[in-house]
Amino acid sequence: MAELVIGMPLTLAERIDQVFPTLKPPQVARIAAHGRRRQVQPGEVLLDVGDQLRFFVVTEAKIDIVSASGPSESLIVTLQPGQFTGEVNMLSGRRQFTRIRATAAGEVIELEREQLLALVQTDSELSDILMRAFILRRVELIAHQVGDAALVGSNHSADTLRIKEFLTRNSYPHAYVDLDRDPDVQDLFDRFHVGLADIPVVICRGQFVLRNPSNREIADCLGFNEAIDRTHVRDLVVVGAGPSGLAAAVYGASEGLDVLVLESDAPGGQAGSSSKIENYLGFPTGISGQELAGRAYTQAQKFGAQIMIAKCAKKLACDRKPYTIEMDDGQTVPAHAVIIATGAVYRRLSIDNASQFEGAGVYYGATFVEAQLCRGDEVIVVGGGNSAGQAAVFLAQSSKCVHMLVRSESLAASMSRYLIRRIEENPAIDLQTCAEIVRLEGNDHLERVQWRDKRTGKTETRDVRHIFVMAGAIPNTRWLDGCVLVDANGFIKTGTDLTREDLTNAGWPMARPPHLLETSLPGVFAVGDVRAGNVKRVASAVGEGSIAVASVHQVLRE
Numbered sequence: 066m067a068e069l070v071i072g073m074p075l076t077l078a079e080r081i082d083q084v085f086p087t088l089k090p091p092q093v094a095r096i097a098a099h100g101r102r103r104q105v106q107p108g109e110v111l112l113d114v115g116d117q118l119r120f121f122v123v124t125e126a127k128i129d130i131v132s133a134s135g136p137s138e139s140l141i142v143t144l145q146p147g148q149f150t151g152e153v154n155m156l157s158g159r160r161q162f163t164r165i166r167a168t169a170a171g172e173v174i175e176l177e178r179e180q181l182l183a184l185v186q187t188d189s190e191l192s193d194i195l196m197r198a199f200i201l202r203r204v205e206l207i208a209h210q211v212g213d214a215a216l217v218g219s220n221h222s223a224d225t226l227r228i229k230e231f232l233t234r235n236s237y238p239h240a241y242v243d244l245d246r247d248p249d250v251q252d253l254f255d256r257f258h259v260g261l262a263d264i265p266v267v268i269c270r271g272q273f274v275l276r277n278p279s280n281r282e283i284a285d286c287l288g289f290n291e292a293i294d295r296t297h298v299r300d301l302v303v304v305g306a307g308p309s310g311l312a313a314a315v316y317g318a319s320e321g322l323d324v325l326v327l328e329s330d331a332p333g334g335q336a337g338s339s340s341k342i343e344n345y346l347g348f349p350t351g352i353s354g355q356e357l358a359g360r361a362y363t364q365a366q367k368f369g370a371q372i373m374i375a376k377c378a379k380k381l382a383c384d385r386k387p388y389t390i391e392m393d394d395g396q397t398v399p400a401h402a403v404i405i406a407t408g409a410v411y412r413r414l415s416i417d418n419a420s421q422f423e424g425a426g427v428y429y430g431a432t433f434v435e436a437q438l439c440r441g442d443e444v445i446v447v448g449g450g451n452s453a454g455q456a457a458v459f460l461a462q463s464s465k466c467v468h469m470l471v472r473s474e475s476l477a478a479s480m481s482r483y484l485i486r487r488i489e490e491n492p493a494i495d496l497q498t499c500a501e502i503v504r505l506e507g508n509d510h511l512e513r514v515q516w517r518d519k520r521t522g523k524t525e526t527r528d529v530r531h532i533f534v535m536a537g538a539i540p541n542t543r544w545l546d547g548c549v550l551v552d553a554n555g556f557i558k559t560g561t562d563l564t565r566e567d568l569t570n571a572g573w574p575m576a577r578p579p580h581l582l583e584t585s586l587p588g589v590f591a592v593g594d595v596r597a598g599n600v601k602r603v604a605s606a607v608g609e610g611s612i613a614v615a616s617v618h619q620v621l622r623e
């Protein structure tokens with residue numbers, strides 16, 4: 066059995082056989098058929114931090130996996146014969162962030178990443194064992210902050226929150242150094258020649274110091290997209306990795322299509338910012354959006370889909386085929402078919418100074434990251450839909466009081482019945498109907514909020530430092546710049562919603578009518594929240610993503 070050193074919480078001790086399983090001889094033999102056997106010597110580094118990934122199974126040696134991002138090493142685990150290296154990076158092709166060293170002479174089996182991908186796609190028994198171990202190892206790395214990224218910031222800074230969310234939602238293990246609490250921060254600053262004015266700072270791969278970097282800069286430095294080829298024409302490019310885009314990636318790749326996904330932020334989309342999704346089929350006790358997204362992301366990669374992170378589609382060149390999608394870094398990717406899965410975002414609070422407090426008291430998502438910031442405080446949730454209801458119920462667990470402000474007279478028309486009951490029965494939630502925010506006050510952070518009862522005109526002012534806004538969705542369609550027909554609110558029209566007149570105006574060139582989820586541009590589909598008529602639920606987004614793939618096959622045959 067592996068000798069595990071870090072932390073070793075009870076749950077891990079119980080699950081150690083799944084995290085570091087020992088393969089049986091016939092299983093090892095099946096892996097050996099995909100790779101090569103080689104000798105190792107004590108002290109030999111098989112893989113170092115930053116190297117391209119390879120996979121090892123120990124047959125007669127002993128291997129240490131150590132964390133080596135700082136000046137000193139710390140042992141994570143010692144692997145024995147029958148055990149193997151690797152974690153979810155093996156699927157994405159991102160670089161190694163631990164050091165792997167032989168400690169005893171002997172033999173290992175070595176596989177290149179492509180050989181490992183072929184193995185997990187063809188051998189379902191080994192695929193189960195390896196995938197489970199890889200995912201559980203990532204969970205442990207995150208829990209113990211073992212990785213090659215450190216964030217130094219302050220809980221009062223909006224950019225710190227942005228970066229924390231970006232790393233967390235991408236399930237990237239990282240250490241967080243809180244400027245306001247950590248006494249050792251000056252040492253770190255001195256070592257990397259950083260001053261307070263540079264905050265937040267990301268120390269990437271233990272060497273590069275990024276001062277208040279954009280999400281794209283972080284992704285580039287950590288090599289999120291390095292292994293992805295952008296030159297060849299893909300069968301399918303999916304834009305957006307929310308539930309609908311991830312579903313399209315899973316179904317497309319598992320059915321043999323060459324799929325590339327572009328995601329401007331992190332996998333999961335709006336669902337990724339939900340603390341708990343309770344109405345998704347098969348999860349009777351609910352599942353966090355982050356977990357659902359993480360599973361779908363790994364699943365898509367297992368089937369061979371490639372997912373580019375922090376790459377925003379800026380333009381669709383729709384006047385010639387193959388279509389080309391231009392990204393915000395100026396690079397382009399060509400595709401025979403495109404699925405638009407760019408979803409929607411919440412309307413910004415229409416108060417003059419609201420943008421001043423974004424990330425510093427005004428938030429458009431309610432995950433554990435934000436909940437930590439307002440623990441024990443009074444908070445406001447704005448909105449009357451399911452997402453606002455969920456946020457209120459979730460925040461009520463850790464906040465002193467949640468004022469839920471709804472513009473309409475009741476929740477009945479906009480929220481699921483189960484959530485309405487939870488809100489009504491929760492003494493920590495104060496529901497205010499016909500209410501709207503009229504004033505925000507504060508300096509660097511929100512400090513005070515005033516709202517008004519629309520029926521009586523009476524206002525109420527409270528010292529509230531956190532508002533969660535979840536009202537009114539706007540589709541992410543501006544980047545399409547007229548390539549596909551949209552409705553009056555900007556949502557994309559598809560299938561039978563496109564009238565004969567629409568198609569004539571759009572210059573529809575085919576003898577056949579558009580497929581079910583096809584837009585006014587042949588071979589370009591729209592799924593999920595971005596589509597006109599979609600019901601704005603995770604299940605429908607997932608359903609549409611998978612249905613569209615069936616039509617993509619037909620289009621590719623045309």
Ligand SMILES: Cc1cc2nc3c(=O)[nH]c(=O)nc-3n(C[C@H](O)[C@H](O)[C@H](O)COP(=O)(O)OP(=O)(O)OC[C@H]3O[C@@H](n4cnc5c(N)ncnc54)[C@H](O)[C@@H]3O)c2cc1C
Pocket residue numbers: 304305306307308309310327328329330331332333334335336337338339340341342343344345376377378379406407408409410430431451452453455456535541544592593594595601602603604606
């Ligand atoms: C807080 C919250 C709680 C919710 N709870 C529930 C629930 O309990 N049950 C339920 O059924 N539904 C829930 N919903 C609704 C559900 O999450 C959405 O219906 C669903 O996420 C829609 O999926 P989607 O893939 O269509 O779009 P989105 O989830 O919006 O994903 C779109 C993705 O596209 C990316 N993107 C946008 N523009 C670009 C671009 N130009 N280039 C590249 N990428 C781009 C975005 O970054 C995003 O990741 C909730 C929503 C929220 C916000």
